[in-house]
Amino acid sequence: MTGKPTVAVLLATYNGASFLEEQLDSIARQDLPFIDVWASDDGSTDGTLEILKAWRARWSKGVFHVIAGPRQGYVENFRRMMAMKSVGGAYIAFSDQDDVWDPNKLSYAVKKLDEVQPQALAMYCGRTRLIGKNGAARGLSPLFARQPDFGNAIVQSIAGGNTIVLNRAAFNLIHESCLRTSFVSHDWWCYQIVSGAGGTIIYDPIPRISYRQHGGNLIGENQGWVSRMKRLQALAYGRFADWNVVNIDALDRCRDLLDESGRQTLDGFKAARKSGSLQSLRSLWTHRIHRQTPVSDVALYLAAAFGRL
Incomplete structure (x- = not known):
């Protein structure tokens, strides 16, 4: 793996057994060779941990970590992972437990991030396709046309965490911020702190994930x-x-x-x-x-x- 950039995927789980296999399969099918997974489980009782451990045993793209979450809700679960010093990778992505990613979801994000100067802060995010519990199409998330910036971020979150990919410089900033504070949601916080520090926000108008809407969602559709x-x-x-x-x-x-x-x-x-x-x-x-x-x-x-x- 020497010389090849790795994407670290931070996955927060809690009683997600119903859809987790499909989510992880779509991550495994990404057209990038090196992907590390950090799965933080927040105390599941439905077989989620067994699914994670089975995937850990057969993961072939890098390292698959299964760790215990703080059991304080999904916001704190993500914050704890974002605050960990041990998260490596040239790029860091966030994952829900019930979506389906297009095969080029990560590679396209990496391509767009690489268009920014290596030491500059950059965050990729984008639109999503909405699907129901059974996978049926339910439309698209809103299309936002105005340039993303801090003046917008301070009053609006424009993209789900499941679309976000950060370059290393941006994640280092996020990591430092997570040692200091919690927030309303990890996706909104990433948009705020990266744009507020003068970073580049890349908003993709073309959906590259299917975002599942169902009764267990903590954050639902936005249309x-x-x-x-x-x-x-x-x-x-x-x-x-x-x-x-x-x-x-x-x-x-x-x-x-x-x-x-x-x-x-x-x-x-x-x-x-x-x-x-x-x-x-x-x-x-x-x-x-x-x-x-x-x-x-x-x-x-x-x-x-x-x-x-």
């Missing part, structure tokens, strides 16, 4: 009027503001990891949350804090006007 209404309810009932409290605290703990532009945007957002309605709107505009669509931008400004940031 359609039902989903839009849920997001509006999150604004109206203060959940968005609660998430922002967590995010701002986490970003403050990592302030020195941000670049100057990121620190200014963070301060502008904090000011928008404390000011009166007109001052809040002005601060959002001045610091180019925005969501990805005009409708969601209106919702953001309404949240600011009514003190729901």
